[in-house]
Amino acid sequence: MASNLATDLRWTVPLSALEHGAFVFGGLLLYVLVTRIGHQRRHPSAAFAWVLTIAVIPYIGIPLFLLFGARKVVRPQRPDHPSFPLGADHAGPVWATRLLAVLGVPPQTDNQIVRFHEDGLASQRAVLTLIEQAQQRIDLCTFILGADAFGNALVETMVKSAQGGVRIRVLLDMIGGLRCARSQLRAMRDAGIDVRWFMPLLHTHLHAHINLRNHRKLVICDEESMWSGGRNFASEYFTGSEGHSAWPDLSFVVKGPLASQAALLFERDWRAAGGNAQSISPARSPASTGSPAQLVPSGPDYADDTVYALLLTAAYQAQRKIVAVTPYFVPDEALLAAWCMACRRGVRVILLVPRRSNHRLADLARERALRDLCQAGAEVYLFPTMLHAKAVIIDDGLALCGSANLDGRSLFLNFELMTAFYGQSEVHWLVGWAMRHVQQSDRYEAQEPSWWRDLIEGIVRVVGFQL
Numbered sequence: 001m002a003s004n005l006a007t008d009l010r011w012t013v014p015l016s017a018l019e020h021g022a023f024v025f026g027g028l029l030l031y032v033l034v035t036r037i038g039h040q041r042r043h044p045s046a047a048f049a050w051v052l053t054i055a056v057i058p059y060i061g062i063p064l065f066l067l068f069g070a071r072k073v074v075r076p077q078r079p080d081h082p083s084f085p086l087g088a089d090h091a092g093p094v095w096a097t098r099l100l101a102v103l104g105v106p107p108q109t110d111n112q113i114v115r116f117h118e119d120g121l122a123s124q125r126a127v128l129t130l131i132e133q134a135q136q137r138i139d140l141c142t143f144i145l146g147a148d149a150f151g152n153a154l155v156e157t158m159v160k161s162a163q164g165g166v167r168i169r170v171l172l173d174m175i176g177g178l179r180c181a182r183s184q185l186r187a188m189r190d191a192g193i194d195v196r197w198f199m200p201l202l203h204t205h206l207h208a209h210i211n212l213r214n215h216r217k218l219v220i221c222d223e224e225s226m227w228s229g230g231r232n233f234a235s236e237y238f239t240g241s242e243g244h245s246a247w248p249d250l251s252f253v254v255k256g257p258l259a260s261q262a263a264l265l266f267e268r269d270w271r272a273a274g275g276n277a278q279s280i281s282p283a284r285s286p287a288s289t290g291s292p293a294q295l296v297p298s299g300p301d302y303a304d305d306t307v308y309a310l311l312l313t314a315a316y317q318a319q320r321k322i323v324a325v326t327p328y329f330v331p332d333e334a335l336l337a338a339w340c341m342a343c344r345r346g347v348r349v350i351l352l353v354p355r356r357s358n359h360r361l362a363d364l365a366r367e368r369a370l371r372d373l374c375q376a377g378a379e380v381y382l383f384p385t386m387l388h389a390k391a392v393i394i395d396d397g398l399a400l401c402g403s404a405n406l407d408g409r410s411l412f413l414n415f416e417l418m419t420a421f422y423g424q425s426e427v428h429w430l431v432g433w434a435m436r437h438v439q440q441s442d443r444y445e446a447q448e449p450s451w452w453r454d455l456i457e458g459i460v461r462v463v464g465f466q467l
Contacts, residue, residue, distance in 0.1 A: 027054040030065070091292035092422035093397045095317045096310065100420070103306045105297060106264070110290030111256025114426055116401075118433055120231075120238040120246035124150065126253050127219055127227045131157045134166050134221040139266045141171040141218045143403075146234025147181035148241055154233055155184045162191040169278075170195045171269055173214040179234065196273040198415075212300045214269060215403050215414040217251075218262055226259040228252060228419060230390045230403055237388065248437065250389040250401055250430075252419070258293050265297055269415065272301070292422040298404065299415035307404050307418050308335065308411040314394045315339050321348040323393040323434050327386070328362040329353050329369060330407040336369050340376035349378040352438055354387040362407065364460045371446040380444035383437060390418075391430055399427040 028051065054065060090097045090108060097108065117123035131138055131154075138161060145151050162168050170188060172180060174197045188195050198214040219227040229251025235241035237249055271277055298307040315322065315338035322342060329351065331339070343349050351373060357363055370380050392400045402418035404410040421427060 024055055024058045027058045027065075092294075092420070093317065093394070095313065096394075096398050096420070099310060099313055100294065100296065100306070103304050103309060104302070105306055106261040106295045108292050108294035108420070108422065109257040109261065110292050111254050111258050112290060113255040114252060114291040114293060114421065114423070115254075116250065116252045116426075116429055116433070117229075118248070118250060120240070120249065123227075123229070123231060123249075123251045124153075124238045126251075128153065128157050130219060130221045130225055130227055130253065131161055134161055136166060136222050137220075138166055138168045138222075139171075139218070139220045139263060139270070140169070141214065141216050141266055141269060142233045143173045143176035143213070143215045143217065144232035144234050145172055145177060145180040145184065146232070146236075147179055147184065148235040150235040150238050151180070151184060151233055155187055158193060159187055159191040162188075162193050168193040169266075169270060169275065171198055171214070171266070171273060171275075172196070173198045174200050175213055176215075176232070194275065196270065196275050198269065198273045211413060213414050214299075215410065216265075216269070216297070216417040217403050218266060218417060220259055220263045220266060223260045223263045225253065225255045226262045228254075228262070228402060228417060230388055230401075245385075247386045247388040248383070249387075250391060250433070252401065254291075254293060254419075256290065258295065258419075261295050265295065265417070268301065291426060293426070294420040294422070296400065296402070296418040296420050297416070298411075298418070300413070301415065305412055307400075307416060310400070310420075311335060311392065311406075311411075312338055314392075314398070315342050318342055318347045318394050320395050321350065321393070323350045323352075323391075323431060324406060325352045325387070325389050325391045325434050325437070326406040327354055327357050327388050327390070328359060328405045328407040328410075329366045330362060331369055332408060332411070335406075335411075336372060339378065340372055343373070343376040343378050349373065349376075350434075350438065351378060351380045352383060352387070352434060352441060353380070355382040355384055355442070356386070358386055361460055364456060365407075367449065370444060374444065374446040381438050381441035382444050383441045387437070391434060393427060393431050393434065396424070396427060396431075398422060399430040401430060 053060070092108070101107070115126070117126055138158065140158070145154070158168055158170070168188075170193055172195065177197060185195060199212060217228060217231060217233075229249070231237040231249050231251045236244065236247055238246055240246040267278065296306055296310060298305060312335055315335065322339065339349055351370075353366070353370075374380055390402060390405055392406075399421045400418045401421065402416070404414075404416040404418050410416055421430070
């Protein structure tokens, strides 16, 4: 019997303490090598979470790190000098235009039309009309394509355009695209629409890992018009579903050279997903007058975290106000400290978040940051329903709108796309939209948490970074 017990123990604990320690050491060494050699700079909470997971549960932590641990494409190149000229005719704050130039994002352009849509039905009509009016080419990128009324209407409209001779490419994120119905995929492919998955679970052309998702929302028609913003292509973002009204959100249409630059960005993502390259016409020379705007893409394909760098710099450059709207607010310590410092030096900081979002973990993780902001003097407001819009306005000269949330996943992991608007009419429109929603909200009152609540918030904030 003793012999059988010894055999059972050998099967249960196959490694000695020394061998187990060596395995843990190897896992930590692997983490250091991957992080340092691959220039995978990490959020401190994420670094702590990975090290703790590998050390405590190495047989689970090491495989998880190999699957989810990458943060950047292998050695993305940083430009040695500003890629674009910094002329005096550039609109917007000098600090912002200079920063974005050295970060290697496309230059700002003057566009004929910029039209925002706060109403979901208006946004639906706008995107379907763009697709119906396209003559040659349509490129569409989305995180979610819903198997619902809006998703079906979108697919039906694209199928009709494809049958009329328009070349259409659709890029779906593999994780978010799981909501897409097989019948939708079959209808698109039968009509000749080229559909690609971004970072499939079992294979990726980016040599990265499945934790890096494409969260960009973009429709480009004939390289002349583009639709973008925060809305995924599902009913809850446009018309509502199952007896629920649509979530408040923002999207916009731009007609002008910005669409040509967006086509180049889409082409980059398309090639990364294994699609065949197509020629893209260079952007036309911007007109002397128009609506100045600039694409601010961010993600693992950029050496720097461009949206994060812009927000962090803006916190120290702002003179009068910072207005931010986001469904999920889980900033890192540096950005939170910068916003608190802005409050203390007299900048009015206004943050609008939903009272309760569709992600309970994000709501738990945000509480410490909200309390710190309130203590520093910020105005935090809770919108009564889910709010999915993403916008940040700095003073009166810069407004950002697009797909990026103010959390670690959007700022450090996802492929995101914000657009910077410099025109007075666009900036004032976004400020007015934000303040109207602030007036419909309740002021957040910070309260000291119980010890167990504080413990849960801390754990969620540390381990929830990757979620």
